[in-house]
Amino acid sequence: MDSQINRRNFFKGSALLAGSAGLLVGANGTAYASGEPIPIGQAAPLTDFAAADGVEFRNGLILACEEINALGGVLGRPLEPYFEDTKQMGDATNVQAVQRLIDRYAVHAVINGYNLGSGSAVQDVIADAGIIYMHNDTSRGHGALVESDPQRYFGSFQTDPAEIWYGTGLLKFLKSLEDDRSFSRPNNKMAIILSAGTYASNIANTVRDGAAEFGWDVSLYETVNVPISEWGPTLAKIRQDPPAVIVVTHYFPADLAQFMIQFMNNPTPSLVYMQYGPSVKSFRDIAGEAANGVVFSTVIGALQDEIGLEFERHYKERFGADAGHNSGMQSYNGAWIWATAAALAGGSGEPGNDAQNRKVADRIRSLIFRGVGGTTRFTPAGQDVYSYPGGVDDPSLGMPHQFLQIQDYTREPDLIAPWPYGKAAFKLPPWMNG
């Protein structure tokens, strides 16, 4: 009876049901989650420097399990999540954490947010166990690995686009600002600041390599150590030769906030673009007013539409007003895709049952899933997600590369692109308004 009440409440309350969750409901029929639980796992950075995101990945999976279980689980079997800590997220730690999930709990699937490292190490443990892996490492290494041996890596899926789309997306975004005269460059100079590491480097390299095509000269290409709190020498270089655009591909929110605080002491007339970090609330908490005007983007995040806002409300109601729903949605989205596919495939498989899990993987590959972050549709070769508008020009066929701007640091950032998801217009940052 309780299940019925929960299910009814869920039907009334969730905007997600307007979208792809209906598939799961259809597959489950009238089943209630009362059968033998299905163990699923997550290996996330629950401690150390990325713990702020790791805790949200855990929250996202918990919320997804609660909702999926309220709808009957997977064909009547409730989901039971288990977690392992990946700390600093080196390949060895990530692999050991996933191996423990398989050995101790016999998980049918591992549903992660991101882990740093190469982005192509965990897939081997998954392949050996014959289970499903959904992750957001945002790495082109994933696609390359899966393409190298599709039979072996049948179960590994990256539920967002590769990081390289950040670069091409940014150059196109800047062009669109110039085309509609929201921004005009005072010169052709572009400063690129990155941190050491594959992720930030790949994004920076893509911007650097594509810059000339869009008429940009890269005047500064500076790699910084992390964490970094004293930006004086880097800012001195920027002030000596002010660029039209400053692109920061380093992503730690606290470091980026300090960049803005120190930049605003004596700003140059440059558009400041960052990636990922400003989407975390603590960036605005730390930077305060200095955050106003910053443009940033993410290839995965909750949209500010009916489904996305409903998710945000529900998430914050469950985990507190300061909870980071944009990080939590990563594992949330992955869990929903896997559960839907598993239900459609007739159930999931334990480690060693790769025959059943291949059916689940086939369903995942064929799904076009409309979740809280837009469309998830997998590339057939690399099993990562199409990016819109960088990879496809139809918003219903790719995950939107969202550009946001902090226009008032006391509230959530405004989604300014891409069409048709944008909710606000770009505003020239306060330091460029004279």
Added chain:
Amino acid sequence: MDTILQILASGLTLGAMYAISTAGLALVFGAMNMLNMSHGAILALGGYLSYFAVGGMGLPAPVGVVFAVLVCAAVGVLIYQIVARPMLRSANFETRIFIATIGVGVILESIILETFGPQPKPQPVSMPGSLTLAGVHLPYQNLMILGIAMLLMAALGFALQKTRIGRAIRATAQNRDAAQLMGVPIGYVYALVLAISGGLAAVSGITISSLSSLLPNMGADPMLKAFIICVVAGLGSLPGSVMAALFIGVLEAIVQYVFGVRFSFALLLILVIIVLIGRPQGVFGRVQGVRL
């Protein structure tokens, strides 16, 4: 000219932050031959306690700082009583305490994580605004850090050289058994040294987080830099550590500007290798004798 001043200001700020975090580490090693690997975690604890007192309880900033210093000093005393004292006379004390304090650091960091959560937080003890001098913008916060560092180092130097307890600390550092025979209460001295080190770590945590943010693992990087500076200066050499900290801060800023930020840490490590080859006891260290 503007750029040179800007680099110098950045370097001195870095050096001042390094000096505060290094002083506590050098003091404990100088007095006790104890490499306190929980120093970084105590530093983070200090930052969070200030956040709790000022941001959470609404206390004035100076009260919050004093609160953080006192609690971290008490943590230092606890480390002595619970961890260091029982193994003080054991064989291989230096190795045992090294490993034991790693454990203490992990426990402290976990407590911070569970209490305050993993999200970065702003340090409420800060001084907004900047001073424009010869075309260079000098944030008040940086000037405050430099001032605090100078004041603390001068006070510590005076206390060690000119006060009775300072002489007791130096005597204990020189020869523990001889000091004890002369009536120096070495247990009290050790507890005091760890208390001072804890208090310095708190100030260090507050200043560093005012220029970055509060994170449970925020002490790891300053701890590493402090260790490098200690090795360059000579483990246990307090005045040498302060001088080395300021020198390395300025050098790091120059390298970051001239060669690029990515080369600065590598250069520090090269410096350590050169010093260890040329002067294994450190630039200011002595093979034997009084360290403090």
